[in-house]
Ligand SMILES: Nc1nc2c(ncn2[C@@H]2O[C@H](COP(=O)(O)OP(=O)(O)OP(=O)(O)O)[C@@H](O)[C@H]2O)c(=O)[nH]1
């Protein structure tokens with residue numbers, strides 16, 4: 001068990017800012033009940049606040065006797081609460097301003113305003129949830145799409161934690177005989193088998209690799225697929241951008257050089273968030289603004305997860321198109337070739353295009369919408385085939401922190417395997433195994449340094 005968090009009583013508005021019909025003020029800590037008694041007047045007797053049962057009544061400012069709001073108040077006695085401390089939740093009806101008034105009287109009665117993530121941090125410190133689960137709460141709050149939500153819920157249920165516990169058990173199984181051999185040389189025990197150790201370490205390494213592969217997949221759902229629409233000026237990039245979004249977000253004109261900045265919007269297709277970017281045409285810039293625009297477009301495109309490379313079929317391909325193809329080849333990003341303006345007479349045929357190495361070609365008209373549905377299906381497919389498997393249930397979601405820690409475990413296991421081949425000292429073998437064990441502990445928060453904890457919990461919003 002970790003140390004319980006003792007000390008002060010915290011409070012915050014737990015529901016998001018805005019015009020919700022209902023809102024919650026949450027109090028946690030040793031003085032929660034006392035504060036509730038002072039500010040709450042039940043509509044009907046008795047006066048007591050039984051645990052885990054909502055009571056109907058009014059919040060009253062004890063200094064003035066003014067009734068602030070009609071509420072449901074629930075007192076929950078420790079330890080069966082989110083934070084494992086005494087918790088009071090007040091559901092008000094009167095909108096955000098009234099919630100702020102309720103919070104104000106709660107603070108006047110001796111609570112302190114909670115820091116972002118402080119409730120969840122207390123839950124973690126009390127051992128109610130582990131760190132991977134706390135992070136899942138965070139992801140849940142920030143989830144951008146349904147799939148991301150599913151992943152986060154999965155993690156909340158402890159999927160990653162289970163995996164990590166299993167890995168730790170296996171490291172321990174390897175470590176125990178080594179430790180025994182080191183610590184009790186006078187006993188009559190046989191030395192550990194290097195062969196078995198090697199097998200064990202190889203198996204572990206394999207599992208760690210598998211987990212690390214899950215990172216990309218989780219990341220795609222969490223962060224979205226950065227998708228850049230790329231092409232010469234005037235080929236119809238902004239028209240496609242608007243068409244995919246289903247609204248006129250970017251300016252479209254017959255003049256080349258219309259778009260100069262990068263415009264980004266999120267588009268969710270089949271549960272995958274695409275961060276769609278419209279940008280300046282990659283043509284010779286005519287002035288400083290266009291020059292900067294082209295530079296920006298190139299930087300974005302280089303880093304994109306997916307490129308939609310667009311050409312205009314109503315005009316012959318030229319030097320600028322070809323130069324762009326070469327660039328795209330060099331960047332090596334997954335690319336869909338989009339042949340636009342097929343409603344106009346063709347100046348070349350798609351088959352004849354010596355394009356860059358592309359995943360697939362799509363012929364569309366951004367003007368009429370023809371072929372755009374197929375293109376969006378192609379975008380989904382490119383992501384699913386290339387990087388994401390659909391069976392999210394099988395996926396163990398990782399965030400960047402988990403990934404870094406697991407990479408540390410991988411390095412440690414690789415070092416161990418190399419050492420075992422070279423006749424490494426038993427002391428060092430034990431050290432590498434212990435190192436892996438410590439690192440694994442970091443994921444669930446047993447050995448996580450205080451700064452890392454601070455950083456994680458500070459990303460929460462207040463009230464969680
Ligand atoms: N006939 C036809 N015209 C199109 C199509 N797509 C775009 N256009 C027209 O082509 C012109 C340029 O379209 P934009 O969407 O602004 O092109 P862009 O690639 O964003 O241009 P820049 O921002 O200048 O690089 C506009 O007049 C559009 O109406 C299409 O599929 N068919």
Ligand SMILES: [Mg+2]
Pocket residue numbers: 237238239250251252258259279
């Ligand atoms: Mg444009």
